[in-house]
Amino acid sequence: MPTVLPQIGRALAGFWLLLLPLALGACAADSGGQNLGCGTTSVPCLSGTALVALQTSKGEVRIRLDGRDAPLTAGNFVDLVNRGTYNGTVFHRVVREPVPFVVQGGDPQSSDPKTPVTQLGTGSFVDPATGEARFIPLELSFKSEALLRYGEKVTSPTQARNLRLTHERGAVAMARSADPNSASAQFYFALEALPELDGSYAVFGRVVEGMDVVDRIQQGDRITSARLLEGGTLVKGNPNR
Numbered sequence: 001m002p003t004v005l006p007q008i009g010r011a012l013a014g015f016w017l018l019l020l021p022l023a024l025g026a027c028a029a030d031s032g033g034q035n036l037g038c039g040t041t042s043v044p045c046l047s048g049t050a051l052v053a054l055q056t057s058k059g060e061v062r063i064r065l066d067g068r069d070a071p072l073t074a075g076n077f078v079d080l081v082n083r084g085t086y087n088g089t090v091f092h093r094v095v096r097e098p099v100p101f102v103v104q105g106g107d108p109q110s111s112d113p114k115t116p117v118t119q120l121g122t123g124s125f126v127d128p129a130t131g132e133a134r135f136i137p138l139e140l141s142f143k144s145e146a147l148l149r150y151g152e153k154v155t156s157p158t159q160a161r162n163l164r165l166t167h168e169r170g171a172v173a174m175a176r177s178a179d180p181n182s183a184s185a186q187f188y189f190a191l192e193a194l195p196e197l198d199g200s201y202a203v204f205g206r207v208v209e210g211m212d213v214v215d216r217i218q219q220g221d222r223i224t225s226a227r228l229l230e231g232g233t234l235v236k237g238n239p240n241r
Contacts (some may be wrong), residue, residue: 036150037148039237043079045071045072045074046071046231046233046239047067047233048067049068050065050078050230050232051063051228051229058218060209061207061213062210067231069141070165071239073183073204081227085185086226088110088222091104091218091222091223092104092107092121101190102194103189103217104121104188106175106187107121107185108185109123124184135181136174136183137151138153138176142163143162143164153199163199166195169191170189170190170207171190171203171207173203173204189207
């Protein structure tokens with residue numbers, strides 16, 4: 001019985017995470033069978049790796065981004081860092097009870113102190129060049145496959161175990177709505193291994209320094225600045241070809 005309650009709590013928390021950016025689902029463009037991935041959208045892809053520093057209210061967190069196994073997702077994040085999108089944004093959801101789960105932030109509208117608390121977690125990145133919200137597809141990389149998969153969740157535990165990037169403690173992944181192609185700017189840190197999220201959310205990096213800082217972050221704490229420390233080469237096409 002002692003193991004049942006944490007499992008139930010984690011399942012509920014996972015459901016909570018899924019519904020978080022609910023407004024994104026209504027706005028996300030339907031892929032409709034179109035080709036997805038690097039070179040098919042205006043979003044740049046990451047070639048190689050990148051090291052990003054997030055200065056938070058509790059201290060600095062450094063993230064290593066993976067351009068081999070998540071080039072589009074990592075490229076989107078680097079582009080938003082370069083644009084200053086994350087500066088001043090709030091960690092609007094922190095779930096540690098009944099078991100450690102996630103620390104989530106990155107809603108662009110949360111940088112405005114006038115944004116009502118009830119709206120936090122519903123925002124996406126709006127490209128100032130087009131005035132339109134940017135969404136990226138779910139991106140998954142498998143050990144047995146040369147090509148990445150886009151836009152489709154994996155529900156088979158056997159397939160999930162074959163993923164290259166998984167929800168280990170310190171993993172950084174994109175939040176989204178029920179639509180697998182609705183990720184935009186919001187992201188989260190995994191506070192412990194969360195295999196139940198593998199195949200449903202795109203992991204694109206890991207905390208390499210400052211996990212103790214992540215453990216201290218509380219709801220309402222802010223990212224004061226985000227900056228690129230090394231790497232971060234962005235390209236328009238597929239960097240892995």
